[in-house]
Amino acid sequence: MEFACSHVVCNWSAESINAAYTSVCPRRSVNEHTYDNRTTVVNQAEPRIGPPPLPPPRHIHPQKQACRTSTSTIPPPPSFRPPPPPAPSAPPLHSSIVSPLPIEGQGQSRLRANVNVVSLSVGTLVDISKASCLQSCQRPVNCGKCSAVLSSVSSIQINVWSCEFCGGENTLSPDSSADPSTLGPRLGAFRGPRGRDVLYRPTPVEGDYQNLEDSVVVFCVDISGSMSVTTEVTPGNSMRSATYISRLQGIQDALQRALQSLLQSSPHRRVALVTFNDEVVVYGDGTREPTRFTDWALFDYDHIWQEGVAYSTPHCIAECYQALLQKVNEFRDHGATCLGPAALVSVAMASRYPGSKVILCTDGRANIGLGAMEQVPSSSSSSASFYRKLSHQAAASGVIVSIMTFEGTDCRLAEVGLLADSTGGRVNIVNMVTVAMEIQSALADNVLATGVRLTLLAPDGMYFPYEDDSNHKLVRDIGNVTEGLEITFQFAVKVDSVENFLQRDRLPFQLQLSFKTRDQQKVTRIITEQRGVTTASRVWAGGLNMAVLAVHCAQLCARLTMEGRVHEAQRQLQAQQVLLADISEQRPAPKEESIYGNWIETMTTICDDLTPEPEGEKVETTQLQNSQCTPAVLSDEAAEAVYQMKRASSGNSSSGRAQAHSTAKKTPEAMEAM
Structure with missing residues (x-):
């Protein structure tokens, strides 16, 4: 699991995107900012394998260029820039450090886009031949209420496990011979540090193997x-015909x-x-x-x-x-x-x-x-x-x-x-x-795994925007997984749980992947992590993971566009443009900025072509939010770009390079056909 921010931003809400869609927050000086003494989060960027594939070159209609310039212009940089954060002598877990100034002090509320984003490299996680995690032939121990799996972050008191995700109490038998699903001798193994990533791989059964x-x-x-x-494949000349x-x-x-x-x-x-x-x-x-x-x-x-x-x-x-x-x-x-x-x-x-x-x-x-x-x-x-x-x-x-x-x-x-x-x-x-x-x-x-089911668990009080607005447990049937598949999700804290979460030091997350390998083995992989908590006012843009945010933006906006939810995609794109501009200002990365900016502009062009600007008065925000979701009428060229955006990834696998070649061959005239 790779997070865009190393801590959970507890007080982000979806209303910030809706408000930013039609208005700009008033400028606020550094002195006017209410100080928040909670720890500021600064992620240290992890090295990327390589840039993601390029989408088709853009062709923006002249009349829409003027509109886009007026509606999504990025404000000039602030006159005051916070000094670089001091380097700690001994970096703590997740390499987080303290920034002296929040990004809200720069004049606008920069967290319109949700930075609570997690990226899952499913194509890598299901390739058990490369797995370096702890392996077990026994069955996992599940919570009877939310199906979370007992892990090294779980707390056990006198054989009672109080689930860290839902609070349900589970009695664990000290004698494994009585019930194979109980904890038994695995208690010591789960308390070890390697128990955060466990591959449950039962003994193969005769006849299961497939060539x-x-x-x-x-x-x-x-x-x-x-x-x-x-x-025409060979042009003609004076000596021969075409x-x-x-x-x-x-x-x-x-x-x-x-x-x-x-x-x-x-x-x-x-x-x-x-x-x-x-x-x-x-x-x-x-x-x-x-x-x-x-x-x-x-x-x-x-x-x-x-x-x-x-x-x-x-x-x-x-x-x-x-x-x-x-x-x-x-x-x-x-x-x-x-x-x-x-x-x-x-x-x-x-x-x-299968396969x-x-x-x-x-x-x-x-x-x-x-x-x-x-x-x-x-x-x-x-x-x-x-x-x-x-x-x-x-x-x-x-x-x-x-x-x-x-x-x-x-x-x-x-x-x-x-x-x-x-x-x-x-x-x-x-x-x-x-x-x-x-x-x-x-x-x-090649298909690496089939019948893949993904379960992502967060503490009760969280939810997953655009997936499940009420449940802290997300389940998705993925089906086939090929090399390089990367899936991203947003998560957020419900309003009535913010204060409770801010009193806690860390919040757990658990990924459960159940699948069949190419040789028909039924495998379950469990990864459990914990993340600290913070607030939006204390997040430094320069410490955010641009790759995770950009991939998520491409995937989400492509999905919303294909579903006909074009106005929602446009709101996401505008919020993401401002956020990526903040990140670039604090931590310049020209190569990544070019690639991810290309993605956003391509999706913006497609969305704008599907929703031409109305003449006369500006459409009210409520009208845009309440507009019906109708299937997008996409040309073949636009559909190809959108489908490939849905499978955007930050790696440089062979499939990614091939898709880059495929999309890079487009001409401006082809994009204009959208």
Whole structure:
């Protein structure tokens, strides 16, 4: 767990963002500030592995540039800057030191954005091959009230554990032989310092093991009539004519390269092929008679799923490479686009083997069968419901789906992209030059764990904004996890609990990750930490973790935008811009500032395009807050950017570099299409 601030800011409230959306707090001099003698928090920045991927270059409309300048201008730096904090002789836990001046003394209430943010590197935590934590073959001891796990920070008095999260009392038997779920001989181990990170790994059961090469790769390819559209790949001159290739030819070349790569790197990997136009054809490994879905079958969800699950297991690519290559070379473009049924049967085929992949390539909007799209998008439409249902089924089966569309097309990527967003796959717009590379990148995205469930516990009296406004326990089903996945959350203290928390020295947090590894082991990892407390007036901006805050801002605003909550996303963006400006002023980091500023400006451009400024009087804050949440109507280019922002991370994993390449190729003209 990585926190944006090393202490919990107890008196932050959501009203600060709403107030900042339409007004600026009056300037307050240093002398007017009410002194608060609680400890000021200054995080010492931890070294980052590398910068996160860049989003698409921005193109801001001239009329909106003037508006943005007037509404989100960052105030000039104060005339007085606090001296640097003194370095302690022996840094205490979490390397926190005291700042002589709070950031509110600079003239504005800078904590409009919530700095109570935690980042969870789930992609790293589920990779047990690299885990250096304490491992146990026994079951964890859970609180009977809130399901917290007994850890090294727990207090035990005469075999009674008073839960540090909910206050519930749990009686622990000193005799482990009476009940395997009781504490028993583990009491000493949990009191050790290493008990803050424990991996519960039961003894493997015979028959549970699964060969990693048993997973399947299903290529689901559009061969409709629009795939005949050509693109110039070699310009002509006086000596020769220009060279053009069609989208179908580009896909054929990319698939040939992918098959050749799999043959060399993973000769035992199973590969299947599915095509679709006005019918769906399942070739499998190319050695059997193909199965076809036409007419009524294109509208029968259960029939397609059952046929896909029952389809014969493909041979490994070493045995069917030539047969697959022949089928690819025989592709002919014609007909309509029944994308939905093709995606359904592909996921069903892959569902028998957790960790399998479906790579779907298309250039047009689905217009036949299940998932056929209406002219006007709607969250309640049959197509949106279909892709939502299929995405949940794929995630539950441990299947990762990647979606690739071609530049200059309208595939309604905001809807189809749900398949990738829910399963840990990629959403990319490709061209003739990049399609082969993007397919290779999708093949490299191996699932590290399936069925991942995340539980985050904070003390009773806290809540998680935008997740659960009443509960101190957050549960999220993540599904598939690939390398580099990072998830962030906000947390805050309820108003009636602020004074109580400020009387405590430290507050506990616990992360519980339950998942299945690639070899089908059921594992639970428990990480417990404690954090000190402070108030908003005593937080020094220069000590905050810019990376955690920026990643959270990108993820949250992208999610709100996709849900149609554009005004809320804009409020978050404005508050975050001011906060990042404070951090940059106190601790300049030009490289990070450029990257994270790029993220914020990209999301701001998308949000502004979705909510044009009204003419006449300014819209009241209450009107913006009470506006209905309607699904965002995003172009494919905007949808690609938003989906990739939802999976923003601060690392430089291979997947991150590939996504950086994908987004960096955008032109200003492409962004203008948003």
